[in-house]
Amino acid sequence: MITRLIGAALVGLFAVGTAGQAAQAGPIVEDGAAYFVFTDGWSQDEAVVSITDPAKIEHARALLSGETQDEPHIMGRIVKRPAPYNPQWSFHIQPDSVQFFNVAIEVCDSSISYTEDHLDEAGGPFLPGLYWCPWNSRLVRELPMG
Numbered sequence: 001m002i003t004r005l006i007g008a009a010l011v012g013l014f015a016v017g018t019a020g021q022a023a024q025a026g027p028i029v030e031d032g033a034a035y036f037v038f039t040d041g042w043s044q045d046e047a048v049v050s051i052t053d054p055a056k057i058e059h060a061r062a063l064l065s066g067e068t069q070d071e072p073h074i075m076g077r078i079v080k081r082p083a084p085y086n087p088q089w090s091f092h093i094q095p096d097s098v099q100f101f102n103v104a105i106e107v108c109d110s111s112i113s114y115t116e117d118h119l120d121e122a123g124g125p126f127l128p129g130l131y132w133c134p135w136n137s138r139l140v141r142e143l144p145m146g
Contacts (some may be wrong), residue, residue, distance in 0.1 A: 033095060034054060035085050036060050037072055045081025045112040048086040048143065050095040054102065059100055064138050071100035075108065075133035080119055085143075089116055096125040100131060108133040 010095040033050045034057045038046075051057050072141065076093035083092035108131045115122065115132060123130045 001063050034060070035145075036064075037140045037143060038137050039140055040113075040134040042109045042134075043113060044110045046140060047089055047092075048083075048100060049076070049093050050083065050085055052095045053098070056098055056100065060139055061142065063079050063100075064142060069132060071102055072103050072139075073104070073133065073137045074139065075099050075101055075104060075131065075137075078115070078122060078127065078130045078132045080122065080130075084096055090119055091115065091122075097131075104133040104135060110133045 029111050032054075033052045036051060037046050038049060039045065049058055059068070059071065063072055067090055074093070076095075076099060077097035079094050080090045082088075082090055086092045108127055110118075110127060110132060111134060113125070113126050121127075122132075
């Protein structure tokens with residue numbers, strides 16, 4: 001119960017949403033999802049995130065094109081199992097929970113590999129509510145579909 005309350009509070013504190021950006025030309029969105037590679041900013045590690053919200057897909061594309069620098073970091077609720085598009089990690093970000101942010105509180109900050117290594121602890125004091133917000137995360141590229 002407390003973990004759920006903390007998770008909900010975290011989302012309220014730093015889930016600012018996305019800026020409305022103009023649509024960018026890019027790869028075809030498959031089944032309403034677009035896939036983006038991101039890094040945590042601390043290591044060479046990369047992970048893939050599926051984004052399903054059209055406005056957030058536009059924001060991601062605007063970040064990659066340099067059209068905007070606002071809300072450059074990615075966050076969301078992790079799911080403790082691999083996704084077909086992100087098989088190298090034992091977790092992925094739940095697509096409908098993806099948010100972009102400028103600043104977040106420390107309790108949800110972690111690198112990709114540290115999250116992987118401590119996944120069994122996620123959802124308790126480590127990443128309460130399973131919300132993950134790597135402070136230095138940056139999109140690297142969009143994966144082409146097809």
